[in-house]
Amino acid sequence: MADLFSPEWMRxxxxxxxxxxxxxxxxxxxxxxxVIGYGLENDPTPLGVLTVEAGRVISAGAYDGQKLNWDLRADRDHWQRWKTKGLNMMGLSMAYMSRKLQFRVGDYTAMIKDPRMAGPFIKSFSVMSRVGEG
Known part of the structure; x- marks a missing residue:
């Protein structure tokens, strides 16, 4: 399987x-x-990026200096755990409060208060777990 947030993994x-x-x-x-960036907490820039229009990903790959609306960071162990087990609302709140999940760009508070955004955000973690399946 491709490395987490590699261009192949992002696609x-x-x-x-x-x-x-x-x-x-x-x-x-x-x-x-x-435009959503994903990366590791100690890296200066995200590794991968998704460009989403009208809810659908229209491009995915390596970060190449794009202006981001969201920049999500965590250490590799936490990304792997969330990718494997998913994340629920309580887990998301705990990860955010403990800075295990960092929003370098993007308004976490506004997103979490809007169920139309919070639900899909949580769902994106379970979708991550299906990357690499047949």
Missing amino acids: AFGDRWNAEPDLAEALAKIHFNS
């Missing part, structure tokens, strides 16, 4: 995202457009 994540109605279709209903 597979984007495909899985688009195939998940609770993610792509839910975000399409609120006309969600964003």
Whole structure:
């Protein structure tokens, strides 16, 4: 399987995202457009990026200086744990409060208060767990 947040992994994540109605279709209903970076907490820039228009990933790959709406960071162990086990609302709150999940760019508070965004955000972690499946 491709390394976490590698261009190949990001493209597979984007495909899985688009195939998940609770993610792509839910975000399409609120006309969600964003450039989302994913990376490790000690790196100066994210490793991978998704560009989302009307809820669907239109491009995925390596970060190449794009202006980000969201920049999510954690250490490799936490990303692997969340990728394997997913993340629920309580776990997300704990990860954010303890700074295990960092929002370098993006408004966590506004996102978490809007169930139309919070639900799909949580769902994105379970979608990560399906990257690499047949």
